[in-house]
Amino acid sequence: MTARIGIIGAGLIGRAWAIVFARSGMSVCLYDVDASALGQVRDGIRQSLQDLLQADLIEDIEAPLSLIQTENDLAHAMRGVEYVQECGPEDIDAKRRIYSELESVVAIDTVLASSTSGIAASRFTNHLKHPERCLVAHPVNPPYLIPLVEVAPSPDTSEAAVNRTMQLMEQAQQTPILVRKEVQGFILNRLQGALLNEALRLFRDGYVSAEDLDKTVKHGLGLRWSFMGPFETIDLNAPNGVVDYGQRYGPLYRDVDRQRSDDDPWDTATLAALGQERRSQLPSEGLAERQAWRDRRLMALMAHQRHIDTK
Known part of the structure:
Protein backbone atom coordinates (compact mmCIF):
# COMPACT_ATOMS: atom_id res chain seq x y z
CA MET A 1 0.00 0.00 0.00
CA VAL A 179 -3.26 3.24 23.85
CA ARG A 180 -6.20 1.05 24.83
CA LYS A 181 -8.22 3.70 26.68
CA GLU A 182 -8.25 7.48 26.51
CA VAL A 183 -6.00 9.10 29.10
CA GLN A 184 -4.57 12.61 29.23
CA GLY A 185 -0.92 12.65 28.17
CA PHE A 186 -1.16 9.10 26.74
CA ILE A 187 1.67 6.76 27.78
CA LEU A 188 5.01 8.39 26.99
CA ASN A 189 4.29 11.78 28.51
CA ARG A 190 2.76 10.26 31.62
CA LEU A 191 5.94 8.23 32.13
CA GLN A 192 8.13 11.21 31.29
CA GLY A 193 6.05 13.43 33.55
CA ALA A 194 6.44 11.08 36.53
CA LEU A 195 10.23 11.14 36.14
CA LEU A 196 10.33 14.92 35.59
CA ASN A 197 8.13 15.60 38.61
CA GLU A 198 10.40 13.55 40.86
CA ALA A 199 13.53 15.04 39.28
CA LEU A 200 12.29 18.59 39.94
CA ARG A 201 11.45 17.79 43.56
CA LEU A 202 14.85 16.22 44.19
CA PHE A 203 16.54 19.28 42.64
CA ARG A 204 14.28 21.78 44.42
CA ASP A 205 14.74 20.16 47.83
CA GLY A 206 18.53 20.20 47.54
CA TYR A 207 19.23 16.50 47.16
CA VAL A 208 21.05 16.77 43.83
CA SER A 209 22.32 19.27 41.28
CA ALA A 210 20.75 19.49 37.83
CA GLU A 211 23.98 18.19 36.29
CA ASP A 212 24.18 15.16 38.57
CA LEU A 213 20.48 14.40 38.04
CA ASP A 214 21.11 14.29 34.30
CA LYS A 215 24.14 12.06 34.86
CA THR A 216 21.97 9.64 36.85
CA VAL A 217 19.69 9.11 33.87
CA LYS A 218 22.38 9.40 31.18
CA HIS A 219 24.84 6.96 32.78
CA GLY A 220 22.34 4.86 34.74
CA LEU A 221 18.69 4.43 33.87
CA GLY A 222 19.05 5.60 30.29
CA LEU A 223 21.65 3.02 29.29
CA ARG A 224 19.29 0.11 29.92
CA TRP A 225 16.18 1.98 28.83
CA SER A 226 17.69 2.70 25.41
CA PHE A 227 17.18 -0.95 24.46
CA MET A 228 14.88 -2.35 27.20
CA GLY A 229 11.73 -1.05 28.85
CA PRO A 230 11.28 -0.72 32.62
CA PHE A 231 9.29 -3.95 32.94
CA GLU A 232 11.90 -6.04 31.13
CA THR A 233 14.59 -4.29 33.18
CA ILE A 234 13.14 -5.38 36.50
CA ASP A 235 12.24 -8.82 35.14
CA LEU A 236 15.96 -9.35 34.47
CA ASN A 237 17.12 -7.76 37.72
CA ALA A 238 16.03 -10.56 40.05
CA PRO A 239 16.96 -14.27 39.87
CA ASN A 240 13.36 -15.40 39.35
CA GLY A 241 11.92 -12.53 37.38
CA VAL A 242 9.47 -9.72 37.95
CA VAL A 243 7.49 -11.26 40.82
CA ASP A 244 10.72 -11.98 42.68
CA TYR A 245 11.83 -8.38 42.03
CA GLY A 246 8.55 -7.06 43.39
CA GLN A 247 8.87 -9.08 46.56
CA ARG A 248 12.44 -7.87 47.09
CA TYR A 249 12.07 -4.19 46.23
CA GLY A 250 8.36 -3.45 46.30
CA PRO A 251 8.44 -2.29 49.96
CA LEU A 252 11.19 0.23 49.13
CA TYR A 253 9.25 1.69 46.21
CA ARG A 254 6.03 1.83 48.21
CA ASP A 255 7.77 3.72 51.02
CA VAL A 256 9.34 6.17 48.57
CA ASP A 257 6.01 6.72 46.86
CA ARG A 258 4.35 7.58 50.19
CA GLN A 259 7.04 10.22 50.81
CA ARG A 260 6.16 12.13 47.64
CA SER A 261 4.18 15.29 48.23
CA ASP A 262 1.28 16.51 46.12
CA ASP A 263 2.71 20.01 45.74
CA ASP A 264 3.50 21.48 42.34
CA PRO A 265 7.13 20.80 41.35
CA TRP A 266 6.78 23.16 38.36
CA ASP A 267 6.61 26.31 40.48
CA THR A 268 8.26 29.51 39.27
CA ALA A 269 11.09 29.50 41.81
CA THR A 270 12.14 25.93 41.03
CA LEU A 271 12.12 26.55 37.29
CA ALA A 272 14.10 29.78 37.74
CA ALA A 273 16.76 27.97 39.80
CA LEU A 274 16.91 25.14 37.29
CA GLY A 275 17.13 27.60 34.40
CA GLN A 276 19.99 29.45 36.09
CA GLU A 277 21.96 26.23 36.58
CA ARG A 278 21.30 25.01 33.05
CA ARG A 279 22.30 28.35 31.49
CA SER A 280 25.53 28.28 33.49
CA GLN A 281 26.28 24.95 31.79
CA LEU A 282 24.90 25.92 28.38
CA PRO A 283 24.36 29.60 27.51
CA SER A 284 21.23 30.42 25.54
CA GLU A 285 23.21 31.15 22.38
CA GLY A 286 24.47 27.56 22.42
CA LEU A 287 21.06 25.88 22.48
CA ALA A 288 20.67 25.53 18.70
CA GLU A 289 24.13 24.01 18.31
CA ARG A 290 23.46 21.58 21.15
CA GLN A 291 20.12 20.61 19.59
CA ALA A 292 21.95 19.78 16.36
CA TRP A 293 24.45 17.73 18.41
CA ARG A 294 21.51 15.88 20.00
CA ASP A 295 20.10 15.00 16.58
CA ARG A 296 23.46 13.77 15.34
CA ARG A 297 23.81 11.55 18.41
CA LEU A 298 20.30 10.21 17.83
CA MET A 299 21.19 9.44 14.22
CA ALA A 300 24.31 7.57 15.31
CA LEU A 301 22.30 5.59 17.86
CA MET A 302 19.62 4.78 15.28
CA ALA A 303 22.27 3.63 12.78
CA HIS A 304 23.87 1.46 15.49
CA GLN A 305 20.54 -0.10 16.46
CA ARG A 306 19.71 -0.86 12.84
CA HIS A 307 23.10 -2.55 12.43
CA ILE A 308 22.58 -4.65 15.56
CA ASP A 309 19.03 -5.60 14.52
CA THR A 310 20.31 -7.07 11.25
CA LYS A 311 22.60 -9.53 13.04
Whole structure:
Protein backbone atom coordinates (compact mmCIF):
# COMPACT_ATOMS: atom_id res chain seq x y z
CA MET A 1 0.00 0.00 0.00
CA THR A 2 1.39 3.38 -1.06
CA ALA A 3 -0.73 6.03 0.61
CA ARG A 4 -1.17 9.69 -0.23
CA ILE A 5 -0.70 11.69 2.96
CA GLY A 6 -1.98 15.13 3.93
CA ILE A 7 -0.22 17.07 6.69
CA ILE A 8 -1.74 20.07 8.47
CA GLY A 9 0.89 22.51 9.74
CA ALA A 10 4.34 23.28 8.35
CA GLY A 11 6.12 23.70 11.69
CA LEU A 12 8.81 21.43 13.11
CA ILE A 13 6.49 18.46 13.66
CA GLY A 14 4.73 18.80 10.32
CA ARG A 15 8.04 18.95 8.45
CA ALA A 16 9.35 15.96 10.40
CA TRP A 17 6.24 13.92 9.56
CA ALA A 18 6.70 14.83 5.88
CA ILE A 19 10.18 13.27 6.04
CA VAL A 20 8.83 10.15 7.76
CA PHE A 21 6.25 9.46 5.08
CA ALA A 22 8.26 10.58 2.03
CA ARG A 23 11.36 8.51 2.86
CA SER A 24 9.05 5.46 2.79
CA GLY A 25 7.85 6.31 -0.71
CA MET A 26 4.55 7.98 0.17
CA SER A 27 3.46 11.19 -1.54
CA VAL A 28 2.88 14.06 0.89
CA CYS A 29 1.03 17.36 0.63
CA LEU A 30 1.98 19.77 3.40
CA TYR A 31 -0.63 22.45 4.13
CA ASP A 32 -0.35 25.65 6.13
CA VAL A 33 -2.30 28.90 6.12
CA ASP A 34 0.97 30.78 6.54
CA ALA A 35 2.56 31.22 3.11
CA SER A 36 5.87 32.31 4.65
CA ALA A 37 6.06 29.08 6.67
CA LEU A 38 5.48 27.08 3.50
CA GLY A 39 8.19 29.06 1.75
CA GLN A 40 10.78 27.86 4.26
CA VAL A 41 9.69 24.23 4.34
CA ARG A 42 11.78 22.76 1.55
CA ASP A 43 15.06 24.25 2.75
CA GLY A 44 14.46 22.88 6.25
CA ILE A 45 13.47 19.45 4.98
CA ARG A 46 16.45 19.32 2.62
CA GLN A 47 18.84 20.04 5.49
CA SER A 48 17.30 17.28 7.62
CA LEU A 49 17.52 14.84 4.72
CA GLN A 50 21.16 15.82 4.20
CA ASP A 51 21.84 15.01 7.84
CA LEU A 52 20.13 11.63 7.45
CA LEU A 53 22.18 10.91 4.34
CA GLN A 54 25.43 11.69 6.14
CA ALA A 55 24.38 9.32 8.92
CA ASP A 56 23.71 6.55 6.35
CA LEU A 57 20.04 6.45 7.35
CA ILE A 58 18.78 7.20 3.84
CA GLU A 59 20.34 6.58 0.43
CA ASP A 60 19.08 9.64 -1.45
CA ILE A 61 17.79 13.16 -0.82
CA GLU A 62 16.03 13.97 -4.08
CA ALA A 63 13.69 10.95 -4.10
CA PRO A 64 11.89 11.78 -0.82
CA LEU A 65 12.06 15.51 -1.51
CA SER A 66 10.30 15.00 -4.85
CA LEU A 67 7.37 13.35 -3.03
CA ILE A 68 6.68 16.41 -0.84
CA GLN A 69 4.42 19.17 -2.11
CA THR A 70 3.22 22.31 -0.33
CA GLU A 71 -0.17 23.97 -0.58
CA ASN A 72 -1.99 26.84 1.15
CA ASP A 73 -5.45 25.89 -0.11
CA LEU A 74 -6.96 23.24 2.15
CA ALA A 75 -9.30 21.69 -0.41
CA HIS A 76 -6.50 21.34 -2.96
CA ALA A 77 -4.08 20.00 -0.33
CA MET A 78 -6.48 17.29 0.87
CA ARG A 79 -7.64 16.13 -2.55
CA GLY A 80 -7.21 12.37 -2.82
CA VAL A 81 -5.46 11.88 0.54
CA GLU A 82 -6.10 8.66 2.43
CA TYR A 83 -4.65 9.79 5.76
CA VAL A 84 -4.21 13.20 7.39
CA GLN A 85 -1.66 13.99 10.10
CA GLU A 86 -2.80 17.15 11.90
CA CYS A 87 -0.02 19.18 13.53
CA GLY A 88 -1.93 22.29 14.58
CA PRO A 89 -1.86 24.23 17.85
CA GLU A 90 -2.13 22.37 21.15
CA ASP A 91 -5.53 23.97 21.73
CA ILE A 92 -8.89 22.19 21.86
CA ASP A 93 -10.94 24.95 20.23
CA ALA A 94 -8.41 25.35 17.42
CA LYS A 95 -8.42 21.61 16.79
CA ARG A 96 -12.21 21.48 16.73
CA ARG A 97 -12.21 24.15 14.02
CA ILE A 98 -9.50 22.35 12.05
CA TYR A 99 -11.35 19.05 12.16
CA SER A 100 -14.62 20.66 11.09
CA GLU A 101 -12.81 22.15 8.10
CA LEU A 102 -11.11 18.84 7.33
CA GLU A 103 -14.37 16.92 7.42
CA SER A 104 -15.78 19.21 4.75
CA VAL A 105 -12.96 18.55 2.24
CA VAL A 106 -11.76 14.95 2.68
CA ALA A 107 -13.28 11.67 1.55
CA ILE A 108 -15.56 9.92 4.00
CA ASP A 109 -13.06 7.11 4.63
CA THR A 110 -9.99 9.33 5.12
CA VAL A 111 -8.38 8.75 8.52
CA LEU A 112 -7.83 11.97 10.49
CA ALA A 113 -5.03 11.70 13.06
CA SER A 114 -3.67 14.31 15.46
CA SER A 115 -0.10 14.81 16.64
CA THR A 116 -1.33 16.26 19.95
CA SER A 117 0.95 15.58 22.90
CA GLY A 118 -1.78 14.94 25.41
CA ILE A 119 -5.34 15.92 24.40
CA ALA A 120 -7.76 13.00 24.11
CA ALA A 121 -9.25 12.71 20.62
CA SER A 122 -12.85 12.77 21.86
CA ARG A 123 -12.36 16.33 23.13
CA PHE A 124 -11.93 17.74 19.62
CA THR A 125 -13.80 15.23 17.44
CA ASN A 126 -17.08 14.52 19.25
CA HIS A 127 -18.89 17.25 17.29
CA LEU A 128 -18.14 15.72 13.88
CA LYS A 129 -20.46 13.74 11.64
CA HIS A 130 -17.86 10.99 11.34
CA PRO A 131 -15.76 10.81 14.52
CA GLU A 132 -15.22 7.11 13.87
CA ARG A 133 -12.31 7.85 11.53
CA CYS A 134 -10.53 10.19 14.00
CA LEU A 135 -7.80 9.37 16.50
CA VAL A 136 -4.44 10.50 17.88
CA ALA A 137 -1.09 9.44 16.41
CA HIS A 138 1.33 11.13 18.79
CA PRO A 139 5.00 11.12 17.72
CA VAL A 140 8.19 11.73 19.66
CA ASN A 141 10.18 14.71 18.41
CA PRO A 142 11.72 14.36 15.90
CA PRO A 143 9.74 11.37 14.56
CA TYR A 144 12.18 10.67 11.72
CA LEU A 145 14.79 9.86 14.39
CA ILE A 146 12.63 8.47 17.22
CA PRO A 147 10.16 5.93 15.81
CA LEU A 148 7.61 5.54 18.61
CA VAL A 149 4.06 6.62 17.73
CA GLU A 150 1.22 6.42 20.26
CA VAL A 151 -2.00 5.47 18.48
CA ALA A 152 -4.80 6.60 20.79
CA PRO A 153 -8.38 6.13 19.57
CA SER A 154 -11.45 7.73 21.12
CA PRO A 155 -14.47 5.64 22.19
CA ASP A 156 -15.99 6.52 18.79
CA THR A 157 -12.97 5.46 16.69
CA SER A 158 -13.57 2.43 14.50
CA GLU A 159 -11.36 -0.63 14.62
CA ALA A 160 -10.74 -0.17 10.90
CA ALA A 161 -9.29 3.34 11.45
CA VAL A 162 -7.03 2.03 14.22
CA ASN A 163 -5.80 -0.87 12.10
CA ARG A 164 -5.14 1.35 9.08
CA THR A 165 -3.14 3.77 11.22
CA MET A 166 -1.08 1.02 12.86
CA GLN A 167 -0.32 -0.51 9.46
CA LEU A 168 0.56 2.86 7.94
CA MET A 169 2.98 3.64 10.76
CA GLU A 170 4.72 0.31 10.35
CA GLN A 171 4.97 0.93 6.61
CA ALA A 172 6.52 4.32 7.41
CA GLN A 173 9.22 2.60 9.53
CA GLN A 174 7.71 3.83 12.79
CA THR A 175 6.98 1.79 15.91
CA PRO A 176 3.31 2.21 16.82
CA ILE A 177 1.84 1.29 20.19
CA LEU A 178 -1.87 1.14 20.99
CA VAL A 179 -3.26 3.24 23.85
CA ARG A 180 -6.20 1.05 24.83
CA LYS A 181 -8.22 3.70 26.68
CA GLU A 182 -8.25 7.48 26.51
CA VAL A 183 -6.00 9.10 29.10
CA GLN A 184 -4.57 12.61 29.23
CA GLY A 185 -0.92 12.65 28.17
CA PHE A 186 -1.16 9.10 26.74
CA ILE A 187 1.67 6.76 27.78
CA LEU A 188 5.01 8.39 26.99
CA ASN A 189 4.29 11.78 28.51
CA ARG A 190 2.76 10.26 31.62
CA LEU A 191 5.94 8.23 32.13
CA GLN A 192 8.13 11.21 31.29
CA GLY A 193 6.05 13.43 33.55
CA ALA A 194 6.44 11.08 36.53
CA LEU A 195 10.23 11.14 36.14
CA LEU A 196 10.33 14.92 35.59
CA ASN A 197 8.13 15.60 38.61
CA GLU A 198 10.40 13.55 40.86
CA ALA A 199 13.53 15.04 39.28
CA LEU A 200 12.29 18.59 39.94
CA ARG A 201 11.45 17.79 43.56
CA LEU A 202 14.85 16.22 44.19
CA PHE A 203 16.54 19.28 42.64
CA ARG A 204 14.28 21.78 44.42
CA ASP A 205 14.74 20.16 47.83
CA GLY A 206 18.53 20.20 47.54
CA TYR A 207 19.23 16.50 47.16
CA VAL A 208 21.05 16.77 43.83
CA SER A 209 22.32 19.27 41.28
CA ALA A 210 20.75 19.49 37.83
CA GLU A 211 23.98 18.19 36.29
CA ASP A 212 24.18 15.16 38.57
CA LEU A 213 20.48 14.40 38.04
CA ASP A 214 21.11 14.29 34.30
CA LYS A 215 24.14 12.06 34.86
CA THR A 216 21.97 9.64 36.85
CA VAL A 217 19.69 9.11 33.87
CA LYS A 218 22.38 9.40 31.18
CA HIS A 219 24.84 6.96 32.78
CA GLY A 220 22.34 4.86 34.74
CA LEU A 221 18.69 4.43 33.87
CA GLY A 222 19.05 5.60 30.29
CA LEU A 223 21.65 3.02 29.29
CA ARG A 224 19.29 0.11 29.92
CA TRP A 225 16.18 1.98 28.83
CA SER A 226 17.69 2.70 25.41
CA PHE A 227 17.18 -0.95 24.46
CA MET A 228 14.88 -2.35 27.20
CA GLY A 229 11.73 -1.05 28.85
CA PRO A 230 11.28 -0.72 32.62
CA PHE A 231 9.29 -3.95 32.94
CA GLU A 232 11.90 -6.04 31.13
CA THR A 233 14.59 -4.29 33.18
CA ILE A 234 13.14 -5.38 36.50
CA ASP A 235 12.24 -8.82 35.14
CA LEU A 236 15.96 -9.35 34.47
CA ASN A 237 17.12 -7.76 37.72
CA ALA A 238 16.03 -10.56 40.05
CA PRO A 239 16.96 -14.27 39.87
CA ASN A 240 13.36 -15.40 39.35
CA GLY A 241 11.92 -12.53 37.38
CA VAL A 242 9.47 -9.72 37.95
CA VAL A 243 7.49 -11.26 40.82
CA ASP A 244 10.72 -11.98 42.68
CA TYR A 245 11.83 -8.38 42.03
CA GLY A 246 8.55 -7.06 43.39
CA GLN A 247 8.87 -9.08 46.56
CA ARG A 248 12.44 -7.87 47.09
CA TYR A 249 12.07 -4.19 46.23
CA GLY A 250 8.36 -3.45 46.30
CA PRO A 251 8.44 -2.29 49.96
CA LEU A 252 11.19 0.23 49.13
CA TYR A 253 9.25 1.69 46.21
CA ARG A 254 6.03 1.83 48.21
CA ASP A 255 7.77 3.72 51.02
CA VAL A 256 9.34 6.17 48.57
CA ASP A 257 6.01 6.72 46.86
CA ARG A 258 4.35 7.58 50.19
CA GLN A 259 7.04 10.22 50.81
CA ARG A 260 6.16 12.13 47.64
CA SER A 261 4.18 15.29 48.23
CA ASP A 262 1.28 16.51 46.12
CA ASP A 263 2.71 20.01 45.74
CA ASP A 264 3.50 21.48 42.34
CA PRO A 265 7.13 20.80 41.35
CA TRP A 266 6.78 23.16 38.36
CA ASP A 267 6.61 26.31 40.48
CA THR A 268 8.26 29.51 39.27
CA ALA A 269 11.09 29.50 41.81
CA THR A 270 12.14 25.93 41.03
CA LEU A 271 12.12 26.55 37.29
CA ALA A 272 14.10 29.78 37.74
CA ALA A 273 16.76 27.97 39.80
CA LEU A 274 16.91 25.14 37.29
CA GLY A 275 17.13 27.60 34.40
CA GLN A 276 19.99 29.45 36.09
CA GLU A 277 21.96 26.23 36.58
CA ARG A 278 21.30 25.01 33.05
CA ARG A 279 22.30 28.35 31.49
CA SER A 280 25.53 28.28 33.49
CA GLN A 281 26.28 24.95 31.79
CA LEU A 282 24.90 25.92 28.38
CA PRO A 283 24.36 29.60 27.51
CA SER A 284 21.23 30.42 25.54
CA GLU A 285 23.21 31.15 22.38
CA GLY A 286 24.47 27.56 22.42
CA LEU A 287 21.06 25.88 22.48
CA ALA A 288 20.67 25.53 18.70
CA GLU A 289 24.13 24.01 18.31
CA ARG A 290 23.46 21.58 21.15
CA GLN A 291 20.12 20.61 19.59
CA ALA A 292 21.95 19.78 16.36
CA TRP A 293 24.45 17.73 18.41
CA ARG A 294 21.51 15.88 20.00
CA ASP A 295 20.10 15.00 16.58
CA ARG A 296 23.46 13.77 15.34
CA ARG A 297 23.81 11.55 18.41
CA LEU A 298 20.30 10.21 17.83
CA MET A 299 21.19 9.44 14.22
CA ALA A 300 24.31 7.57 15.31
CA LEU A 301 22.30 5.59 17.86
CA MET A 302 19.62 4.78 15.28
CA ALA A 303 22.27 3.63 12.78
CA HIS A 304 23.87 1.46 15.49
CA GLN A 305 20.54 -0.10 16.46
CA ARG A 306 19.71 -0.86 12.84
CA HIS A 307 23.10 -2.55 12.43
CA ILE A 308 22.58 -4.65 15.56
CA ASP A 309 19.03 -5.60 14.52
CA THR A 310 20.31 -7.07 11.25
CA LYS A 311 22.60 -9.53 13.04
